[in-house]
Amino acid sequence: MQDKNFDKLSQKFAKNIYGTPKGEIRAAVLWRDLAPQIAALSDKPLRILDAGGGFGFLSQKLAAMGHEVVLCDISEQMLAQAKQQIEASEVQLNITLVHSPIQALSSAQHGQFDIILCHAVAEWLIDAKTTLQGLLTLLKPQGLFSLMFYNKEAMRFHSLxxxxxxxxxxxxxVKKKVGLTPTHPLYIEDVRQWFNQWQLTMICQSGVRVINDYLKHHLPPNFDTQQLIEMELLYSQREPYLSLGRYVHFLAKNP
Structure with a gap:
């Protein structure tokens, strides 16, 4: 068995993830969590690693703010999309593209980072714990680790x-895997235990898509996607909604 490579699904992935309200909610929650922490750190440009970052949605946003980003992905197609978008950008983006599994990244080759992002990657890994622990060797002391993972309990509840x-x-x-259904979803409590073992200090925890995926098919005629995003942000850090998020975002600090 090997970790998932999105080469064959790159177009579908980009369209399904970011061209929809799902993607808008994901971006809104992640940015709400990250922005104040980045602002507190950044009196100078930061070094940021986007591990398994696909075509670099957040990489491009962060590079446009003047930060130095290393975008690593196992998918050549995803990085080709990233390259096109970076070249088409109106502002110059300091993004280094690295075509490699994230397990192959080393501080000897790439140095250390102020922030490591690893979003919607862990649930595709055969051994998420070992891989994430390896990533932390590239994180500076007091650096930020941003992990967003697919929540197994929410997967179960949605099916119920x-x-x-x-x-x-x-x-x-299932006998036959559906293209974009993660192969190794994680339990929130397991990931919390890993963070404790690694002595990371939790800064914030949020559910991502705590409402969207449970919406009824028949919505009120005045239903407004913008209001949905506002409600997602309002309830994403409150229990029991947080634990029902289709994804969960943990933002923590290195000791």
Whole structure:
């Protein structure tokens, strides 16, 4: 078995993830969590690693603010998309593209970083814990680690409210994997324990898509996507909604 490579799905992935309200919610929650912490750190340009960052949605945003970004991905197609977008940018972006598995990154080759982003990657890894622990060797003391992962409990709850009881009884295993359904979703408590073991100080925790994925098919005629995003932000850090987020974002500081 090997970790997921999105080469064959790169166009579908870009369209499904960022060209939709799902993507807008993801971007809004991540940015709400990250922006004040980045502002507090950045009296000078920061070195940022976007590990498994695909075509670099956040990489480009951060580089446009003057930070130095290393964007690493296992997918050549994703990085080709990133290259096109970087070259088309109106402002010059200091982004280094690295085509490699994130397990192959080393501080000897790439140095250390003020911030490491690892978003929607862990749930595709065969051994997420070991891989993430390896990434932390590239994080400076007092550096920030931003991890967003697919929440197994939310996956189960979504299946339950959709009436897919047989799927739940099989522990959500299918004979044929659907392209964009993560292969190794994680439990929130497991990831919290890892953070404790690694002595990371948690700064904030948020659910991502705590409402969107449970919306009914028949919505009120005045339904407003902008209001949905506002509600997502309002409830994303409150229990029990946080734990029902389709993804969960942890932002923590290195000791």
């Amino acid at each position: 409210v959709s009436g897919n009881f047989d799927y739940v009884m099989r522990d959500m295993k």
